[in-house]
Amino acid sequence: MKIAFILGGSNYVQSLYRVTIDCADALRDQGIEVDFIFWEYPGQLKANDRYIPIFGLSKETAASKFFSKVFASILGKHIYYFLFSRFFTAQLYRAINHDKYDALFFHGQTCIPMHKGVNKNFVVVHSCKSENLLGKLKGVKRWLYRKIYQKIYGSKNLLTVSKDVTSDMLTGIGAQPLTIEEIYNGFNFERLKSEMQRPCSLTLPEAYIMSAGRPDRTKRFDLLLKAYAKTSKTYPLVIFGDGKRLNALKAQAADLGISDNVIFPGFCKDLLGTYRNAVLYVSSSDVEGLPTVIVESLISGTPVVATDAGGSNELLTGELGRWVVRRGDVDSLAKAIDDILLDPPEVSEKDVAFLDYRRVAKKYADCAHRSMERTNGQ
Numbered sequence: 001m002k003i004a005f006i007l008g009g010s011n012y013v014q015s016l017y018r019v020t021i022d023c024a025d026a027l028r029d030q031g032i033e034v035d036f037i038f039w040e041y042p043g044q045l046k047a048n049d050r051y052i053p054i055f056g057l058s059k060e061t062a063a064s065k066f067f068s069k070v071f072a073s074i075l076g077k078h079i080y081y082f083l084f085s086r087f088f089t090a091q092l093y094r095a096i097n098h099d100k101y102d103a104l105f106f107h108g109q110t111c112i113p114m115h116k117g118v119n120k121n122f123v124v125v126h127s128c129k130s131e132n133l134l135g136k137l138k139g140v141k142r143w144l145y146r147k148i149y150q151k152i153y154g155s156k157n158l159l160t161v162s163k164d165v166t167s168d169m170l171t172g173i174g175a176q177p178l179t180i181e182e183i184y185n186g187f188n189f190e191r192l193k194s195e196m197q198r199p200c201s202l203t204l205p206e207a208y209i210m211s212a213g214r215p216d217r218t219k220r221f222d223l224l225l226k227a228y229a230k231t232s233k234t235y236p237l238v239i240f241g242d243g244k245r246l247n248a249l250k251a252q253a254a255d256l257g258i259s260d261n262v263i264f265p266g267f268c269k270d271l272l273g274t275y276r277n278a279v280l281y282v283s284s285s286d287v288e289g290l291p292t293v294i295v296e297s298l299i300s301g302t303p304v305v306a307t308d309a310g311g312s313n314e315l316l317t318g319e320l321g322r323w324v325v326r327r328g329d330v331d332s333l334a335k336a337i338d339d340i341l342l343d344p345p346e347v348s349e350k351d352v353a354f355l356d357y358r359r360v361a362k363k364y365a366d367c368a369h370r371s372m373e374r375t376n377g378q
Contacts, residue, residue, distance in 0.1 A: 130172025186360030
């Protein structure tokens, strides 16, 4: 059997690759050939992975960049992707000789420019699209884009990384897929624990509360700062990540009088090494899919306080569920931070055993077999 994970404009250091590589390795152990396919150069190619330049998507040539920039500026990026999908798909399928694959898995937003070519293959949805894609839109523009996304995700075989993402796709986007089911991100716990033992390149306090991510409107680090200001501030707060909102967060920390207690190290290339000295991880997001940072925290033995965004409720279950608070609730988040530090629970990979990469890989294999059966039944 031969399958491909299509990651498109991603690369080897971004999250789409990080949450798929373990499952790909498990599938390869089963004798299944797995290729990663990129249309942006991801770095030195690994194994059988493929870099396929797509004119109008890839940024490696001036002509492709110019073509994309002109039409995206006129139409808007996703309308451009929507209208030119047949053009993009034809290039991809010609380059990869797609008939040699038994199943294709379009990860993340790769399905938007490639939606005309998904056919009976699979789209893996990693986040809640109604907020990410429609969140700032209003009126006729919101109606138009919602219709476009309904077309893109409709009549497809969708795999979502959490129940919350499933609900969002059906109600928030209003898509009518052929099929929809959950397929969690899979993790090799032993590999992650080993990497967590490597020293971090940053100079950090001996113990701290941490959070991480690009500081965009969905991560709600502004909410975290407000909540932290209301806590006893037993430990400093370290927020990893870089982006255009970072300066606004630093100004907010100053306004709240907590600048001396909050550290913004920027992007951290070896984030796994930072969990080791963290006494608590806090996820303050309004929107998530299946938060990798929560999984990594639990594997490292770091307890978590989280808002009820995305799959947080599916990761923090049983006794750990008491540390899930309503999104947007500053006072509840502050109280949870103080309370959990008084009596921190013991956590480990056992709390997320259902994410074992071998179990998740079996589901990918089952999907590929179903795809083969559908093809042979034609």
